[in-house]
Amino acid sequence: MKKIKTVYDFNFENQTALIRVDFNVPVNKFKKIIDDTRIQYSIPTIQKIISEKGKIVLISHFGRPKGKPSKTYSLKFLADYLSKQLKINVIFFEDCIGEAVINKVHELKHGEILLLENLRFYKEEEKEDINFAYELSKLGNIYVNDAFGVVHRFHTSITILPRFFGNKKCIGLLMKKEIQHLDQFLYGKGKKPITVLLGGAKISSKIELIESFIDFADSILIGGGMSYPFIKIKGGTIGNSTIEKDKTIEKTLQKLFQKYQNKINIIHLPKDVVIADSFKNEANTKIVPIHSIPNGWMGLDIGPISIKNFCNIIEKSKTILWNGPVGVFEFSNFSLGTRSIARAIANVTEKGAFSLVGGGDSIASLKMENCDKKISYLSTGGGAMLDCLKNNKTLPGINAIIQK
Ligand code: 3PG
Ligand code: MG
Numbered sequence: 485m486k487k488i489k490t491v492y493d494f495n496f497e498n499q500t501a502l503i504r505v506d507f508n509v510p511v512n513k514f515k516k517i518i519d520d521t522r523i524q525y526s527i528p529t530i531q532k533i534i535s536e537k538g539k540i541v542l543i544s545h546f547g548r549p550k551g552k553p554s555k556t557y558s559l560k561f562l563a564d565y566l567s568k569q570l571k572i573n574v575i576f577f578e579d580c581i582g583e584a585v586i587n588k589v590h591e592l593k594h595g596e597i598l599l600l601e602n603l604r605f606y607k608e609e610e611k612e613d614i615n616f617a618y619e620l621s622k623l624g625n626i627y628v629n630d631a632f633g634v635v636h637r638f639h640t641s642i643t644i645l646p647r648f649f650g651n652k653k654c655i656g657l658l659m660k661k662e663i664q665h666l667d668q669f670l671y672g673k674g675k676k677p678i679t680v681l682l683g684g685a686k687i688s689s690k691i692e693l694i695e696s697f698i699d700f701a702d703s704i705l706i707g708g709g710m711s712y713p714f715i716k717i718k719g720g721t722i723g724n725s726t727i728e729k730d731k732t733i734e735k736t737l738q739k740l741f742q743k744y745q746n747k748i749n750i751i752h753l754p755k756d757v758v759i760a761d762s763f764k765n766e767a768n769t770k771i772v773p774i775h776s777i778p779n780g781w782m783g784l785d786i787g788p789i790s791i792k793n794f795c796n797i798i799e800k801s802k803t804i805l806w807n808g809p810v811g812v813f814e815f816s817n818f819s820l821g822t823r824s825i826a827r828a829i830a831n832v833t834e835k836g837a838f839s840l841v842g843g844g845d846s847i848a849s850l851k852m853e854n855c856d857k858k859i860s861y862l863s864t865g866g867g868a869m870l871d872c873l874k875n876n877k878t879l880p881g882i883n884a885i886i887q888k
Contacts, residue, residue, distance in 0.1 A: 489655070490654050498538070503630055505542055506634050519851065541624050546602045553601075558602060577598060621649065635659070681704075682707070689867070702801075706754075707808075711753050725783045758811070760782055805839075839859050
């Protein structure tokens with residue numbers, strides 16, 4: 485790992501830390517937090533700074549409010565939650581830049597925390613805007629990036645803001661932990677056999693990933709919507725199954741197959757699939773071979789033979805990476821595949837394998853099966869985790885800390 489400063493390189497006594505966190509936590513319609521992993525993982529950084537009597541200003545995004553203030557996307561609800569978790573009073577302020585915010589920061593006592601309103605209430609946040617960055621830079625004198633979930637985005641608070649801090653910028657402990665765990669996967673450092681399981685709907689973002697794993701993984705399992713483009717180029721019929729609308733995918737896949745002819749046997753696709761006659765939980769269902777899905781029907785989960793094949797491979801693995809469900813697991817009738825995978829990964833981890841799971845859906849399915857605690861490492865990043873593995877840590881947010 486390139487030398488990158490962390491919060492351990494600073495003493496925060498009499499300093500004001502401006503911490504970029506990712507508090508974009510999943511909530512239900514009553515704004516009750518469904519999964520607080522991102523908050524829990526950010527606590528060590530906050531505690532370190534508080535224990536040294538530093539002041540803390542927290543900045544984050546929440547959802548995608550498209551550059552406009554809105555109640556739905558306010559971060560206000562988190563102030564109480566954080567106060568309880570940290571046992572320190574967390575003060576909230578309903579803006580993230582301007583005179584009033586600066587005054588609040590000045591009023592802050594050492595060892596206190598100020599949580600500011602959603603950065604994305606300003607459209608400038610998503611536009612790498614130098615003026616917005618300048619305004620934010622007035623709020624602290626050491627910049628800390630602990631927002632792994634968003635470190636792959638070219639957003640002002642991630643890539644531009646750190647430029648205003650010279651040498652006084654670093655990553656937090658959440659970020660450090662993420663980088664260290666993902667490192668186990670780069671260059672095949674993990675113990676063999678190494679298995680990578682990729683699911684979810686979007687294949688375009690994952691083709692490159694397949695390329696970076698193909699040299700060292702022993703098995704690459706493909707499930708969910710991602711598998712249909714593979715079936716299609718092999719001449720199968722996929723009925724009405726949802727497939728990402730991107731004309732370049734088939735060509736890219738064909739190239740991949742040509743380039744790695746002698747390795748292609750490590751890629752495992754589902755053999756059978758649970759099909760439905762409409763996209764709902766109560767739809768009529770059948771189990772058919774995945775390459776012959778009739779018109780009017782769509783694949784919504786992997787079938788029993790595929791579950792068995794995938795689980796057999798998982799059970800023999802020593803290192804496993806999982807991102808993305810293998811079916812529409814939100815519908816209970818189509819969740820068996822994903823839940824079986826979740827259990828298989830948890831079981832093999834208990835037997836000593838190293839497992840790394842990222843992405844909101846995969847983590848949610850582990851929780852459904854009550855086995856999230858058994859996984860070696862849950863990543864707080866979905867897209868960020870994949871980009872980190874793909875680009876080998878040239879993530880924009882990390883580069884911004886390394887550069888002077
Ligand atoms: C996430 O939840 O994926 C991160 O917080 C990034 O959010 P974004 O996908 O809206 O940029
Ligand atoms: Mg996302």
